[in-house]
Every structure is written in structure tokens, then in C-alpha cells.
Amino acid sequence: MKTNYLFSIIMLFLLLGCNTKNTQQNSDNDTLNLIKDTVHTNRVKKIFYNVPSPIEMSTVIQRSGAVFRNDILCPYKNVEKYTSLSKQAIMLGVYGANLSYVRLFEQIQLAINYLSSIKKLCDAIDIPQEQGSLAIQRMEKNIENKDSLLQIISETYAATDSYLKDNGRGNTATLVILGGWIESLFIATQIADYNNPSNKEIIDRIGEQKFSLNNMIELIKAYPDDKELQLYLPSLLDLKKLYEEVNIEYIKGEVKTDANKKLTTIYSVAKVEIKKETFEKIKTLAKQIRTNIIKY
Amino acid sequence: MKTNILILLWLFVSFNAYNQCKGFTKKECVPQIKPFTYNGQLNMAVLNPGDVAELIVTFYKGQDYRLFVCAQENLGKIEFKLLDSERNTIFYNKEHDMVNYWDFHSNATQQLIVQVRVPPLEEEVAVAPSGCVSILVGFKE
Numbered sequence: 001m002k003t004n005y006l007f008s009i010i011m012l013f014l015l016l017g018c019n020t021k022n023t024q025q026n027s028d029n030d031t032l033n034l035i036k037d038t039v040h041t042n043r044v045k046k047i048f049y050n051v052p053s054p055i056e057m058s059t060v061i062q063r064s065g066a067v068f069r070n071d072i073l074c075p076y077k078n079v080e081k082y083t084s085l086s087k088q089a090i091m092l093g094v095y096g097a098n099l100s101y102v103r104l105f106e107q108i109q110l111a112i113n114y115l116s117s118i119k120k121l122c123d124a125i126d127i128p129q130e131q132g133s134l135a136i137q138r139m140e141k142n143i144e145n146k147d148s149l150l151q152i153i154s155e156t157y158a159a160t161d162s163y164l165k166d167n168g169r170g171n172t173a174t175l176v177i178l179g180g181w182i183e184s185l186f187i188a189t190q191i192a193d194y195n196n197p198s199n200k201e202i203i204d205r206i207g208e209q210k211f212s213l214n215n216m217i218e219l220i221k222a223y224p225d226d227k228e229l230q231l232y233l234p235s236l237l238d239l240k241k242l243y244e245e246v247n248i249e250y251i252k253g254e255v256k257t258d259a260n261k262k263l264t265t266i267y268s269v270a271k272v273e274i275k276k277e278t279f280e281k282i283k284t285l286a287k288q289i290r291t292n293i294i295k296y
Numbered sequence: 297m298k299t300n301i302l303i304l305l306w307l308f309v310s311f312n313a314y315n316q317c318k319g320f321t322k323k324e325c326v327p328q329i330k331p332f333t334y335n336g337q338l339n340m341a342v343l344n345p346g347d348v349a350e351l352i353v354t355f356y357k358g359q360d361y362r363l364f365v366c367a368q369e370n371l372g373k374i375e376f377k378l379l380d381s382e383r384n385t386i387f388y389n390k391e392h393d394m395v396n397y398w399d400f401h402s403n404a405t406q407q408l409i410v411q412v413r414v415p416p417l418e419e420e421v422a423v424a425p426s427g428c429v430s431i432l433v434g435f436k437e
Binding site (some may be wrong): 043046048050055056059060077156157158160177203212214218251253255267270 | 336
């Protein structure tokens, strides 16, 4: 009888846990948008949020004609100074963003150095050889091939995310994503010259982070008990307030689908308006958050 | 007692399904995103017939993307849609032989919703099948 009672209590907790999550997800869904599609939205069981990887963010830097700046990078030599698991995870994201940046400028020696720091962090976080370090060994062999480098950065990033989520460490995976996203925003804001017309695309990309910031916040909110993640939430919410000053006017365009190519092109236009004052405020706050993140 | 055994069985089946899901996604799904570069974020869930999952994702201006929906065969053909932020349908695979991947090019950076649905069962069964569904995003530089 006593065993049954205990069993029932455990089951109640398990079921309540599951229900809480589903309620949250349904509520998120309700706030998403107006529900037009009743067939698909009848039973939303799970909502995922993705944040663009540092590789995606860095492509715009390449097109802007920006020159390489070593001074904005987070020193790879500091890797040993990060001893807590949460700092190591967030720095894995930071160094990943630095690696994506140095790759663009074909800074081979720097790429090797960042690679070495990433390898140390992977080991410290217990990402097994076949998941992380093995990919890094491959990277050392292919370091001079920019495309292979891209593939290997992506694979390492994916293997880390997958390994951590597989092992019930989604919070640690979120720290990696946060580190990568903030460092990418920091690099972009440091490189961009608001008054230089050729930097318009980077400025726009910084403004467009309004979307990614919302996704980042939702990812963090999924782990309300993770003290480290929650520590960064207030400053991200401050950043969100600043981003409210960024206006993105979206003009819906034609959608064309080429069935033979299995390709759909969306001919919409988005006009990003970001005032210099807002840009400077975002730049300052991104730097503050990043300084806090890389602090050991 | 019988109820307890059933609940334990249900828990075992759920955990087993999740473990299978992990292996399935890595082995069967991730390699298929090539030649696009996988964005590295694993979006997978164990779903039942009739369940819907959504992925909120940002497409950057001028970049090419591949959406790949990967599911275990026992779930049947998975429907997937790409919706804009006002939930207007941009793409629906039901109009394209229930294809499991499609490529996209957006002329503007925008927040989009990928919606997947496991087909509901046509008739009542004692134990509804559950299986792994993954939504993967790839991009090209």
C-alpha cells in the first residue's frame, strides 16, 4: 500500500512536469501569431527555437570588405582560466565565433590556436573524442582549406549540440549558443562603421538580430532553474528593449516555387531602420554583456 | 497493480523511443542535409499520430536554406509547411508528393515557422505508434 502511494506521488510529479512543459509550449504558440491554420495548430506538442550560427552571421562581414581586426578577438590563451563548466560551455561558443571570424580572413595560425582552445574546452566539458575532438583533429589536417574548415566548424558545433542534448544537458548547449551569438554580435558591432555606406549590410544584419534575440531569450526561458543562464537573462531583456527602437518594415512579396529544382523563392523586402544612437547603444550593451561573459 | 505495470511499461516505451530518436537523427537524418551546411541545432522529438511540432527560425537575406524533415517510417508520411510570421503558407509539401526536403531562398531576412504534422490514425488502435521526428536546417554561404 505504502509502495503504491509512493509510486503514485512519483507519477504525479512526472506527469505534472510533463504538463507544465506542454502548457508553456501551447501558451508560446498562442502568442506566436494569429492562428489561421486550424488543421496544423490543433495539437502543437513541441516548439523549437533556432538561433543562426556564428558562421551564418559572419558571411555578411566577408561581403562588406571589412579588414581583419585581431584586437577585438577574445584571447585564445585565456582558455585555461575558465574552470567552471558553465564558463567553459559559454566560452566554447565564444571561441567558435572567433574561429568563424578568423576563418573568413584565412588567418591560419590563429585558426589553429582557436582550434586548440576549443579542443581543450570540448575535453573539459566531456564531449567524447568521436563527437568533438576527432573532428578537430580532422580540422588540423584541413586547416588550409577554407571550405573544409567551414564544414568541420559546423560539424563540431553540431556534434557538441547533439551530444549535450542527448545527455540531458540542453542548458549547457544553450550556453554554447548564447556565447556564440553574443560574440558574433559583438564582433559585428565592433567592425561596423555606421557612417560608411559600404557597411549598410552589416548594420542591417545587426538590426535583424532582433529576431534572433527573441529566439535566444525563448531558449533561455526553457531552463528557468539554470542559474547561469538566468544570470544573463536580464541583460538580454535590456538588449531587447533597445531593439524595440529598431524598426523592420516588411513588405510581403511574391512566392515562386520551382518544383523541378525543389526550390521556393520568397520575393519579400525588409527595410531595416536603425538610428545611429540606437546602434551605439546596442554596441555598448553588446560589449558589456560580452565582457561579463568572457570574465573568468 | 495492473495499472502500475502499465504505467511502468509506458515509461519504458517512452524512454526507449527517445533513445532510438537520438540515434536515428544522427545516423539517418544529419548526413542527408548535405551539400548544405547543417546549422548545428538539433530539433527532434518523439511524436504520436496527429501531433504537431514547430520550429521558429530566421532566414537571412540572400542566403539559401534547406529544410529537411526526417521521421521514422512507422509514423507514415509527415506533412510539413513553411509559414511566414503571420502564419500564411509559403510552402506545403502536400502539394509536392509529401517530399521530405525543400530548398528556399529569401530576398529579405525574416522569421519563419516550420510546422510539421504526423498524420493522424485512420482508425482506432490499442497502442498508438510513436516515433522520432527531426527538423533540420542547412544553409549555403
